[in-house]
Amino acid sequence: MDNPLIKIVVTGPESTGKTEISMHLSSLLGEKYIPEYARSYVEQLDRRYTYEDVEHIASVQLKQLKDAERDTNQVIILDTFLIITKVWFQEVFKRVPDWITPVLKDSGIDLFLLCNIDLKWVEDPVRENPGSRRAYLFERYxxxxxELGVPWEIVRGRGTERNVNAQKAILRHFHYLHNRIK
Structure with missing residues (x-):
């Protein structure tokens, strides 16, 4: 019997290693990785992002997932997803498009890996939430x-340890992937 498609989201506040973990897991499993769209989109703007920009980002995130579901056989690793986008809407605009919460609930994400804030903050032009905001957003996520009621685990550690902890979390939930680890 074939195993079902597994969808794993790596999420968390800014500067917590989401991209590194996502790329590591994708490489380790030899599977599809969906990069963070929000970062590349906001980086190319020559103005402050708007509500409409964030809604566009959310729409593209959903389309990327749907496309990957058609093109992938076993595992999809997403570098962020609609949880972050929903909180982004709430924090910046004090409102969320009506479609976000139902779509998030129906997305079929099998596991969320929530990156802890135990890594040093690294500033860059896109990041907005240093210091105590990171802890606040970690709690929000x-x-x-x-509230979503899906399986999730906190990923802690630095460097290789963090990647190994993410890998162990996946294997706790999907033990049959053990033979896929490269």
């Missing part, structure tokens, strides 16, 4: 995951 945790609350959103609890």
């Amino acid at each position: 945790m609350n959103e995951l609890e």
Whole structure:
């Protein structure tokens, strides 16, 4: 019997290693990785992002997932997803498009890996939430995951240890992937 398609989201506040973990897991499993669209989109803007920009980002995130579901056999690794986008809407614009929450609930994500804030903040032109905001947003994401009622785990550690902890979290939930680890 074939195993079902597994969708794993790596999420968390800014500067917590989401991209590194996503790329590591994708390489390790030899599977599809969907990069963070919000970063590349916002980087190319020559103005402050708007509500409409963030809604566009959310729409593209969903389209990327749907496309990957058609093109992938076993595992999709997403570098962020609609949890972050939903909180972004709430924090910046104080409102969320009506379609976000139902789509998030129906997305069929099998596991969220929530990156802890135990890494040093690295500033860049796109990041907005240093210091105590990181801890606040970490709590917000945790609350959103609890409310969503899906499996999730916190990923801690630095460097290789963080990647190994993410790998172990996946294997706890999907033990049959053990033979896929390269």
